[in-house]
Amino acid sequence: MIQEEPLLPFKTWLLEWDADRWGAFWHFLLVMVVLAMLSLVIGLIIGTILHGPVKAGERAYRVVANAFRELFHISPRRIWAIARVAMQEALRRRVLVAVAVFVLLLLFAGWFLKTDREPAKLYFSFVLTATSFLGLFIALLLSVFSLPNDFKTKTIYTVVTKPVRAGDIILGRILGFTLVGSLLLLVMGGASYLFVSRALTHTHTVAAQKELPERTSRSDGHSHKLEVRDDGQIIAMYEHGHEHSVEKRGDRYMVSPPEGMIRARVPLYGELKFLNRQGVEVEKGVSVGKEWGYRSFIEGGTQAAAVWTFDGINEDTLIDEGEDGRYLPIEIVVRVFRTWKADINTPVQGIIQLKRPGSDLKTEPEFFFADDNTIDLKYFPESLTDTNNQPVDLLEDLVSEDGQLEVVVQCLDRAQYFGFARGDCYIHLRDASPFWNFVKAYISIWVQMVVVIAIAVTGSTVLSGPIAMLFTVSFILLGFQRDFLMGVATDKVEGGGPIEALVRIPTHMNLISDFKDQHFGIKLMRLVDDGLQALMQVLASVLPDFGNLSTADYVAYGFDIPWNQVLQQLFLGGAYVIGLAIVGYFLLRNREVAK
Amino acid sequence: MADNVVVETRALSKVYRDFWGRQKVRALKALDLEIYRGEVFGLLGPNGSGKTTTIKLLLGLLFPTDGEALVLGKPATDVEKNERIGYLPEESYLYRFLNAEETLDFYGRLFDIPPEVRRERIDKLIKQVKLDAARKRQLREYSKGMTRRIGLAQALINEPDLILLDEPTSGLDPIGTREMKDWILELRDQGKTVVMCSHLLADVQDVCDRIAILHQGELKELGRVEDLLKVEDVTQVSARGLSAECQNEIRDVIARHNGELLSMDNPTTTLEELFLSIVRDSEARPGRRVVREEEATPPENSGESTEPPSTAS
Ligand SMILES: Nc1ncnc2c1ncn2[C@@H]1O[C@H](COP(=O)(O)OP(=O)(O)OP(=O)(O)O)[C@@H](O)[C@H]1O
Ligand SMILES: [Mg+2]
Numbered sequence: 020m021i022q023e024e025p026l027l028p029f030k031t032w033l034l035e036w037d038a039d040r041w042g043a044f045w046h047f048l049l050v051m052v053v054l055a056m057l058s059l060v061i062g063l064i065i066g067t068i069l070h071g072p073v074k075a076g077e078r079a080y081r082v083v084a085n086a087f088r089e090l091f092h093i094s095p096r097r098i099w100a101i102a103r104v105a106m107q108e109a110l111r112r113r114v115l116v117a118v119a120v121f122v123l124l125l126l127f128a129g130w131f132l133k134t135d136r137e138p139a140k141l142y143f144s145f146v147l148t149a150t151s152f153l154g155l156f157i158a159l160l161l162s163v164f165s166l167p168n169d170f171k172t173k174t175i176y177t178v179v180t181k182p183v184r185a186g187d188i189i190l191g192r193i194l195g196f197t198l199v200g201s202l203l204l205l206v207m208g209g210a211s212y213l214f215v216s217r218a219l220t221h222t223h224t225v226a227a228q229k230e231l232p233e234r235t236s237r238s239d240g241h242s243h244k245l246e247v248r249d250d251g252q253i254i255a256m257y258e259h260g261h262e263h264s265v266e267k268r269g270d271r272y273m274v275s276p277p278e279g280m281i282r283a284r285v286p287l288y289g290e291l292k293f294l295n296r297q298g299v300e301v302e303k304g305v306s307v308g309k310e311w312g313y314r315s316f317i318e319g320g321t322q323a324a325a326v327w328t329f330d331g332i333n334e335d336t337l338i339d340e341g342e343d344g345r346y347l348p349i350e351i352v353v354r355v356f357r358t359w360k361a362d363i364n365t366p367v368q369g370i371i372q373l374k375r376p377g378s379d380l381k382t383e384p385e386f387f388f389a390d391d392n393t394i395d396l397k398y399f400p401e402s403l404t405d406t407n408n409q410p411v412d413l414l415e416d417l418v419s420e421d422g423q424l425e426v427v428v429q430c431l432d433r434a435q436y437f438g439f440a441r442g443d444c445y446i447h448l449r450d451a452s453p454f455w456n457f458v459k460a461y462i463s464i465w466v467q468m469v470v471v472i473a474i475a476v477t478g479s480t481v482l483s484g485p486i487a488m489l490f491t492v493s494f495i496l497l498g499f500q501r502d503f504l505m506g507v508a509t510d511k512v513e514g515g516g517p518i519e520a521l522v523r524i525p526t527h528m529n530l531i532s533d534f535k536d537q538h539f540g541i542k543l544m545r546l547v548d549d550g551l552q553a554l555m556q557v558l559a560s561v562l563p564d565f566g567n568l569s570t571a572d573y574v575a576y577g578f579d580i581p582w583n584q585v586l587q588q589l590f591l592g593g594a595y596v597i598g599l600a601i602v603g604y605f606l607l608r609n610r611e612v613a614k
Numbered sequence: 615m616a617d618n619v620v621v622e623t624r625a626l627s628k629v630y631r632d633f634w635g636r637q638k639v640r641a642l643k644a645l646d647l648e649i650y651r652g653e654v655f656g657l658l659g660p661n662g663s664g665k666t667t668t669i670k671l672l673l674g675l676l677f678p679t680d681g682e683a684l685v686l687g688k689p690a691t692d693v694e695k696n697e698r699i700g701y702l703p704e705e706s707y708l709y710r711f712l713n714a715e716e717t718l719d720f721y722g723r724l725f726d727i728p729p730e731v732r733r734e735r736i737d738k739l740i741k742q743v744k745l746d747a748a749r750k751r752q753l754r755e756y757s758k759g760m761t762r763r764i765g766l767a768q769a770l771i772n773e774p775d776l777i778l779l780d781e782p783t784s785g786l787d788p789i790g791t792r793e794m795k796d797w798i799l800e801l802r803d804q805g806k807t808v809v810m811c812s813h814l815l816a817d818v819q820d821v822c823d824r825i826a827i828l829h830q831g832e833l834k835e836l837g838r839v840e841d842l843l844k845v846e847d848v849t850q851v852s853a854r855g856l857s858a859e860c861q862n863e864i865r866d867v868i869a870r871h872n873g874e875l876l877s878m879d880n881p882t883t884t885l886e887e888l889f890l891s892i893v894r895d896s897e898a899r900p901g902r903r904v905v906r907e908e909e910a911t912p913p914e915n916s917g918e919s920t921e922p923p924s925t926a927s
Binding site for chain 1: 630635670671673674677693696697699701703705706707708709710711712716719721723724725726732765768772785
């Protein structure tokens with residue numbers, strides 16, 4: 020799972036006051052203040068052109084004064100009245116048909132979605148993606164045509180001539196459609212959960228014979244190896260992401276439903292740094308090309324290593340296996356990049372060691388065979404031996420006073436590479452409830468939906484239905500591309516600004532090489548680009564980062580979604596609703612309704 | 615502004631512009647009006663003369679290009695005034711997917727009315743506008759007259775002090791028209807102010823205390839209905855049982871006093887004539903006309919005594 024940026028602690032995220040990163044709250048304030056100033060200035064300029072400065076000032080004053088007065092007149096009673104009508108409108112427009120479509124989709128999906136590897140991942144990705152697209156689409160359709168429709172049928176005349184404030188109309192609509200959308204998500208979520216658990220569940224049979232057979236029967240495209248544990252319990256061994264327990268009843272064997280198929284691992288992440296071929300610390304490893312850009316690579320057979328530093332290691336970090344003692348559960352995902360094929364069936368070998376930070380004390384290398392992109396488990400017991408074959412204690416010797424521990428990974432095979440990113444190695448603290456994890460993923464979808472509704476309602480205060488739809492859709496698409504937009508705007512993406520890119524594409528120019536002669540045209544191009552880039556940066560800083568709002572990957576890959584993340588998303592959603600409602604208020608309040 | 619002035623406009627003007635700000639229509643030109651508490655005021659004028667525009671300006675649905683409108687002592691764009699206003703639009707613009715009860719419930723919730731009172735009022739209004747049988751049917755199934763009725767009920771849900779009716783009788787059958795007029799008079803008797811616009815002269819004549827006649831956005835005539843209809847230099851004589859001699863005698867008397875006998879017929883409705891003459895006149899000589907509003911003593915808010923005081927000026 021790709022997790023680009025470490026998740027900030029909630030308070031830092033919200034309130035940090037730093038030159039590099041403003042907390043989300045300050046960012047929100049800044050955007051609102053800039054927006055207010057900008058609209059005031061533009062309003063004054065246009066007003067002055069049309070009516071002269073005195074009248075323009077008077078009008079601007081009235082708009083602002085009205086806004087402050089009406090802010091205190093927003094009434095829950097009226098908001099609720101409007102929300103009710105919005106819901107009735109939605110239900111009469113037969114949104115429930117959408118639910119039927121979704122359920123049908125699930126019924127048929129069962130036939131097409133077949134996989135031998137990681138079925139849980141496939142199913143979860145499928146249902147979560149389907150829900151979020153269908154959910155967002157319906158929310159969009161409902162909310163974007165509602166106000167324009169009121170304008171078209173002039174129903175709005177009878178509404179705004181009641182003591183309704185523009186804010187009531189906007190918040191009421193957002194609330195109403197959110198409630199309808201929540202109902203939809205609830206139904207779709209329930210259906211999805213049922214679908215996934217039904218689709219994943221299966222069982223095998225074990226032939227009843229004197230000796231325990233070697234394997235179970237085949238089912239769902241796989242079979243399990245059978246083993247008897249020391250305590251007599253029969254286990255259908257880990258395969259396809261799950262195991263079964265087997266019980267012997269008389270002559271017959273009863274196989275349980277799959278266990279551990281749906282997981283919600285709670286990981287403890289560390290900080291990642293790299294050592295280069297000479298063993299010198301560097302910020303990044305080797306890059307092996309674009310598609311792999313997110314990971315850095317270390318070369319096999321050299322001193323190059325990936326080193327994670329974990330914080331806060333203590334007794335509670337270890338898992339207690341009862342009589343077997345306590346273990347440090349480390350899980351690692353390796354991307355293997357082969358510069359020569361060798362024997363594709365022979366895995367590339369690597370070693371993993373624990374190290375005390377700031378000293379040379381290291382455990383004896385633990386060997387592992389890297390299977391590309393699968394999770395490898397390494398359980399380190401409490402008593403280990405170091406590289407000089409001396410016994411060391413995990414907590415006493417290897418963990419530093421301030422609770423830090425390093426994990427060092429190297430590749431052994433020459434000219435083969437291991438690729439890592441920060442999230443690829445973690446300590447598996449425990450498993451959270453997969454059900455609640457699923458709920459959390461739906462909360463993310465819900466937040467996305469609310470943001471879409473808020474954008475749509477705000478846009479539709481002044482735009483006609485289809486135009487508002489176009490506006491909202493481009494908002495969403497740009498939101499998904501926010502990182503790229505920001506990258507282009509801040510020159511992090513190679514190839515210059517938009518105009519420069521336009522020049523480079525038809526002339527088949529390399530993205531990195533500079534223009535040979537710096538004549539006036541080039542200078543002008545750069546200048547225009549600078550302006551455009553500034554605009555893009557402004558745009559990107561108000562767009563919702565829809566990519567980041569999606570937590571489907573967590574569930575699909577079996578990781579617990581931190582509540583912190585959910586909370587951040589909820590706050591973000593709230594901020595968009597507030598910000599957009601304020602913008603919408605001004606747009607609607609100052610629109611000539613009967614025009 | 616005097617206490618009993620409910621609506622006041624000062625040089626109220628409206629120019630409709632297109633998207634690019636180019637001038638399209640001058641719908642209203644410097645309208646000065648005062649409407650007093652407790653009267654039924656009629657806005658009269660041919661199609662496109664600016665009646666609806668005036669009402670929309672009073673409601674804040676449109677912003678004036680120039681001048682200002684004060685309604686219940688507040689600027690027309692102030693939302694607060696809506697607490698005491700009822701509005702019946704030209705056509706009833708209501709949610710077609712709601713039924714009569716839900717419609718009134720929705721609009722009722724927009725006011726600060728306790729739920730029991732709201733329910734009571736909904737019931738009363740539905741009965742009053744005779745929609746009892748159709749109260750559970752969606753408005754999309756309503757006939758035009760039924761829609762008008764629910765529109766009126768919607769306008770009265772807050773027991774407003776000022777009611778603006780845009781062509782209240784359009785789409786109603788003769789019986790419905792009669793009922794609508796009775797309701798309007800009933801409202802006036804309750805001490806409410808009614809502003810209605812119409813081009814149906816009979817309606818206006820029947821219910822309005824004062825009228826303003828608009829043509830091409832200009833105020834042409836303003837005053838009490840009976841004053842406007844009284845032609846000052848014409849005396850109408852009607853009597854029963856006069857002999858031919860007596861009639862001749864009267865003719866002689868008129869001739870002796872240098873009078874000219876026009877007719878000795880029964881009087882006719884003359885609002886229509888007045889209206890047509892004003893329109894004809896204004897087409898012949900465009901421009902603002904001095905309105906002969908005799909600074910009439912505004913009628914006191916008096917329940918029953920709506921008999922027009924026959925002021926001679
Ligand atoms: N939204 C608008 N855009 C442009 N012009 C308009 C608009 N609404 C009205 N007009 C014009 O303004 C003028 C006055 O229209 P208004 O609706 O006030 O007339 P009216 O007196 O109510 O007529 P009717 O008796 O037909 O209802 C007309 O010339 C009309 O074409
Ligand atoms: Mg009209």
